Amino acid sequence: MSRLSSILGGDRSSMLEAIGAESVEDLFSPIPEPVRMRRPLDLPPAASELELRRLFESMASGNSGSGLTCFLGAGAYDHFIPSAVNHILLRSEFYTAYTPYQAEVSQGTLQSIYEYQTLIARLMGMECANASMYDGASAAAEAALMAMRVTRRSRVLVAGSLNPRYIEVMRTYLSHGGFEMNEVPFGADGLVDLEAASKLCDGGVAGLVVQQPGFFGLVEKLPPLAGLVHSAGGLLVVVADPVAAAVLRSPGEAGADIAVGEGQSMGIPLSYGGPYAGFMACHREHVRNLPGRIIGRTVDRAGQTGFVLTLQTREQHIRREKATSNICTNEALMALASTVYLTLAGEEGFREVALRCFANSHYLEEKLLAVPGVKRMFEGPFFREFLLEYPVPAVALRDRLAEKGFLGGLPVPGLREGAMLSTATEKRTREEMDAFAAAVASACGEVR
Amino acid sequence: MERTIFSVSCCGRRGMDLPSPEVPVPDPRTVFGPDALRQGPLGLPEVSEPQAVRHFVNLSTKNYHVDKGLYPLGSCTMKYNPKLHEDLARHPAFAGLHPLTPDALAQGALGMMHELSSFLCEITGFAAVTLQPAAGAQGELTGLMLIKRLLTDRGQGGRVEVLMPDSAHGTNPASSTLAGMRVVSVKSDGRGMVDIGDLRAKAGPQTAALMLTNPNTLGIFESGIEEITSIVHSAGGLCYMDGANLNALLGKARPGDMGFDVCHVNLHKTFSTPHGGGGPGSGPVACIADLAPYLPEPVVTAGADGSLRLSCPPLSLGRLLAFSGQVGVMIRAWAYIRTLGADGLREVSETAVLNANYLKARLREAFEIPHDDGPCMHEFVISGEPQSRKGVKTLDMAKRLLDYGFHAPTIYFPLIVHEAMMIEPTESESLDSLDGFAEALLSIAREVEEKPHLVTDAPVNTPVLRLDEVKAVKDLDIVEGWE
Numbered sequence: 029m030s031r032l033s034s035i036l037g038g039d040r041s042s043m044l045e046a047i048g049a050e051s052v053e054d055l056f057s058p059i060p061e062p063v064r065m066r067r068p069l070d071l072p073p074a075a076s077e078l079e080l081r082r083l084f085e086s087m088a089s090g091n092s093g094s095g096l097t098c099f100l101g102a103g104a105y106d107h108f109i110p111s112a113v114n115h116i117l118l119r120s121e122f123y124t125a126y127t128p129y130q131a132e133v134s135q136g137t138l139q140s141i142y143e144y145q146t147l148i149a150r151l152m153g154m155e156c157a158n159a160s161m162y163d164g165a166s167a168a169a170e171a172a173l174m175a176m177r178v179t180r181r182s183r184v185l186v187a188g189s190l191n192p193r194y195i196e197v198m199r200t201y202l203s204h205g206g207f208e209m210n211e212v213p214f215g216a217d218g219l220v221d222l223e224a225a226s227k228l229c230d231g232g233v234a235g236l237v238v239q240q241p242g243f244f245g246l247v248e249k250l251p252p253l254a255g256l257v258h259s260a261g262g263l264l265v266v267v268a269d270p271v272a273a274a275v276l277r278s279p280g281e282a283g284a285d286i287a288v289g290e291g292q293s294m295g296i297p298l299s300y301g302g303p304y305a306g307f308m309a310c311h312r313e314h315v316r317n318l319p320g321r322i323i324g325r326t327v328d329r330a331g332q333t334g335f336v337l338t339l340q341t342r343e344q345h346i347r348r349e350k351a352t353s354n355i356c357t358n359e360a361l362m363a364l365a366s367t368v369y370l371t372l373a374g375e376e377g378f379r380e381v382a383l384r385c386f387a388n389s390h391y392l393e394e395k396l397l398a399v400p401g402v403k404r405m406f407e408g409p410f411f412r413e414f415l416l417e418y419p420v421p422a423v424a425l426r427d428r429l430a431e432k433g434f435l436g437g438l439p440v441p442g443l444r445e446g447a448m449l450s451t452a453t454e455k456r457t458r459e460e461m462d463a464f465a466a467a468v469a470s471a472c473g474e475v476r
Numbered sequence: 477m478e479r480t481i482f483s484v485s486c487c488g489r490r491g492m493d494l495p496s497p498e499v500p501v502p503d504p505r506t507v508f509g510p511d512a513l514r515q516g517p518l519g520l521p522e523v524s525e526p527q528a529v530r531h532f533v534n535l536s537t538k539n540y541h542v543d544k545g546l547y548p549l550g551s552c553t554m555k556y557n558p559k560l561h562e563d564l565a566r567h568p569a570f571a572g573l574h575p576l577t578p579d580a581l582a583q584g585a586l587g588m589m590h591e592l593s594s595f596l597c598e599i600t601g602f603a604a605v606t607l608q609p610a611a612g613a614q615g616e617l618t619g620l621m622l623i624k625r626l627l628t629d630r631g632q633g634g635r636v637e638v639l640m641p642d643s644a645h646g647t648n649p650a651s652s653t654l655a656g657m658r659v660v661s662v663k664s665d666g667r668g669m670v671d672i673g674d675l676r677a678k679a680g681p682q683t684a685a686l687m688l689t690n691p692n693t694l695g696i697f698e699s700g701i702e703e704i705t706s707i708v709h710s711a712g713g714l715c716y717m718d719g720a721n722l723n724a725l726l727g728k729a730r731p732g733d734m735g736f737d738v739c740h741v742n743l744h745k746t747f748s749t750p751h752g753g754g755g756p757g758s759g760p761v762a763c764i765a766d767l768a769p770y771l772p773e774p775v776v777t778a779g780a781d782g783s784l785r786l787s788c789p790p791l792s793l794g795r796l797l798a799f800s801g802q803v804g805v806m807i808r809a810w811a812y813i814r815t816l817g818a819d820g821l822r823e824v825s826e827t828a829v830l831n832a833n834y835l836k837a838r839l840r841e842a843f844e845i846p847h848d849d850g851p852c853m854h855e856f857v858i859s860g861e862p863q864s865r866k867g868v869k870t871l872d873m874a875k876r877l878l879d880y881g882f883h884a885p886t887i888y889f890p891l892i893v894h895e896a897m898m899i900e901p902t903e904s905e906s907l908d909s910l911d912g913f914a915e916a917l918l919s920i921a922r923e924v925e926e927k928p929h930l931v932t933d934a935p936v937n938t939p940v941l942r943l944d945e946v947k948a949v950k951d952l953d954i955v956e957g958w959e
Contacts, residue, residue: 064729065729068822071599074819126754135539150518204621277511301575345647351646354653372491458498
């Protein structure tokens with residue numbers, strides 16, 4: 029019997045007696061014989077806790093990439109996470125509860141999500157936010173769907189400078205239901221081509237989805253894009269890096285109607301891609317078109333303040349096929365991680381993280397540009413991620429750098445064979461950055 | 477109520493520090509121009525680490541949770557979450573692994589994913605699986621899109637109807653809409669199962685798919701399942717199983733053997749990964765070989781030399797998430813399957829079904845149990861109809877359970893049972909704990925007879941009293957400083 033089982037043989041017989049059944053097998057009699065499984069599942073034998081630890085250790089040794097010094101970003105970033113975040117996440121009260129359907133015994137989860145909504149709304153410069161989406165990419169797709177609900181139009185424009193994986197996810201989500209998605213190319217400067225956008229932006233457009241900073245790290249000029257899409261009666265959807273929003277104009281200040289993004293940078297470990305948490309914020313006028321859970325403040329019978337799930341008539345369990353989205357389970361625990369992280373970092377600390385990322389990335393770019401043959405792909409100002417062209421194929425360079433102990437960046441061979449996107453978070457030391465630049469210099473010679 | 481963190485905040489405090497800067501910080505004004513910069517404050521709280529920790533720990537104490545006691549939310553499978561799995565998911569070699577790490581340097585993660593994929597294929601009886609969907613609802617969307625792709629390639633793209641019983645989870649119709657399909661509701665019969673006659677009448681040239689939860693949301697195994705799936709297949713449609721209730725079937729029966737073509741699995745239900753207060757979940761989708769070429773990108777495949785890589789199926793429907801899915805959740809599910817093995821998993825379902833039938837038997841004396849024609853599976857639905865005739869609603873009894881120190885069952889679902897209470901005890905519970913819960917509900921039934929105000933006034937032993945949901949909508953306040 030496994031260590032997870034609490035029912036003993038003796039219990040079983042008294043329970044069967046109460047039920048009036050001869051055997052446990054009798055309880056499965058409703059399953060017709062032809063579909064019954066009459067052989068054991070073909071699975072590895074049960075492992076004790078100690079054996080499983082050993083097994084997992086040997087598996088973990090295959091992840092040599094986790095030991096490399098990370099200069100790779102492209103949508104997921106190697107940030108510092110204070111210990112207190114994990115200690116709060118490991119409270120059974122938070123991680124072993126479910127969706128707060130019974131508000132009176134879920135005030136901890138409910139209030140923490142209310143605080144999360146507040147943090148996200150403020151950071152984005154908006155008035156509302158929901159309780160979280162799956163990740164940044166699916167949040168972008170849901171934002172496009174929301175823009176179409178609000179405007180009752182069925183076509184969206186997507187900036188070509190959006191993370192290509194986000195574009196793919198949007199394409200998947202919009203490929204059914206009669207929606208159309210047009211890509212606005214980026215210009216020679218790597219930014220959304222305003223002229224191309226204005227040609228595509230007509231009275232049928234529900235919105236424009238643009239990333240800030242763009243996938244290549246460049247800072248987009250949002251106000252003219254907002255003007256363009258607003259004059260066509262559409263919405264501006266900004267896919268925002270929350271770290272950049274601590275320094276750059278917030279989406280709200282830049283004219284966005286909906287702000288979405290990836291919350292991983294705020295207290296969530298890399299974990300090979302998940303679980304992360306998408307965030308979603310908007311202006312008050314559109315709150316009833318938001319997908320997902322929303323927590324609201326109210327009072328109890330004695331007039332004390334408390335929190336509940338609210339505006340539930342938008343949601344699938346009430347509205348079924350007419351719901352604003354099919355999302356049910358979202359990323360509550362990851363949203364809690366971000367709530368604790370932002371609380372610890374605070375006004376000053378989070379801005380400092382942002383400025384360190386900015387400073388380190390600029391320092392590193394300068395170092396790398398000093399390597400012979402390395403040049404910028406684009407000249408415009410970047411925030412924390414930058415695209416350089418190396419004199420050797422970027423894939424080979426990346427592999428060579430891995431042998432030297434570095435996760436060097438993301439090759440973007442579709443743009444130029446030598447193009448690689450890199451970043452340096454606040455975790456990187458000057459010594460690491462100097463060593464990386466030296467490794468790039470020697471790798472360029474070796475690969476060549 | 478605990479004060480919000482914003483009201484604890486006081487200018488100048490911070491709960492996180494960083495090393496002294498080693499490189500100069502360029503002036504963002506010079507780099508970007510003053511117009512490009514943020515104008516307002518971030519609005520983040522300013523508290524010390526002890527203040528922050530105390531705030532969140534105090535908040536946590538206001539939650540009910542599985543580690544405290546029985547949590548009988550029907551169709552949510554609130555089982556115990558083994559502690560080891562929390563440690564494994566936080567192993568630095570996994571938690572610190574960047575999602576765009578070259579495959580050769582992520583063989584441990586890929587190996588775990590590859591093994592988990594094969595386990596799920598074996599458990600469900602299918603040929604292929606995608607681990608990517610972030611939750612059950614995204615799994616449903618994936619499954620429906622797979623079906624649509626296959627039908628389109630067969631020249632049957634005009635089929636747009638999804639048949640589903642009137643007892644279906646709300647996500648089923650919502651996912652159908654998102655997939656560009658139309659819902660056709662099929663009646664349930666007197667036994668709480670799909671009405672075969674109604675299904676026959678509604679299956680036809682428009683049918684793209686049937687979506688069915690089995691055991692269904694009444695906790696009843698659809699004993700006509702072979703006939704049901706064959707009716708849909710004869711009409712030219714495919715069969716999707718909502719795997720929310722798979723906890724009843726481990727090693728006992730497989731969706732693939734029942735005639736289903738595709739199903740999603742909720743790792744956060746059947747496979748013990750924690751529910752996190754509402755996620756993260758994970759909703760892998762398993763399917764027949766014909767659907768495999770359409771699976772989302774990426775899937776894990778093995779090369780001739782045994783090395784693993786992320787690859788894109790030939791006719792892939794695209795990506796659902798930016799990266800490879802909820803890897804941290806997958807680790808926990810993988811560990812659960814490895815902990816239990818084939819016998820252990822079969823015992824999980826046997827005990828889950830035993831526990832549910834035992835509770836049902838104990839509650840029969842005081843509650844109406846519709847469709848009580850035989851054993852239930854891992855959950856069952858009782859009706860508070862008799863109590864409601866005395867002026868006490870199911871909602872009241874649910875709130876009273878909180879006073880007794882239990883979480884309430886899922887209530888008012890499925891929609892086809894009046895005053896429904898859907899109870900799923902799971903296999904984690906001991907006989908003592910089941911008896912404690914049964915006695916609480918029986919005692920509440922007596923209170924309804926003798927002192928109904930105790931029930932209608934409930935809860936009184938909770939951090940707050942019954943909350944005003946109408947006011948929450950009318951005077952909407954969803955962020956601090958909303959007014």
